Amino acid sequence: MKRVLIKLVSLPAAIFYSATAMVIAGRKGAGAWEFLSALVCYAAIALWLVADARRRGRRVAYDFDSVMFFFWPVGGPIYLFGVHGWRAVLPLAAFAALLGAACVISLALTR
Helix, strand or coil, rough: CHHHHHHHHHHHHHHHHHHHHHHHHHHCCCCCHHHHHHHHHHHHHHHHHHHHHHCCCCCCCHHHHHHHHHHHHHHHHHHHHHHHHHHHHHHHHHHHHHHHHHHHHHHHHHH
């Protein structure tokens, strides 16, 4: 039970939940909720990258988390390929699958 609960509140789960909320809010025309869920999604992505750096024992810049928050579409893949090499394709594919699943589920929920 504890493992299931941990997976439900993990950073990839937070990315999935916030991306789903962002798409639903965007389709419903709720601009403030879309903005808030986008902030949560970007923060979860930045925290995921910071957690990866800490887990691997990498020393990163003082403002690494804020740089990743604002520039995650460019900085995230650069960091991942710099640290993991070609194995970075797996986390990027998992991230793309999370966003794709969030879009599919949110589109199914708003029909």
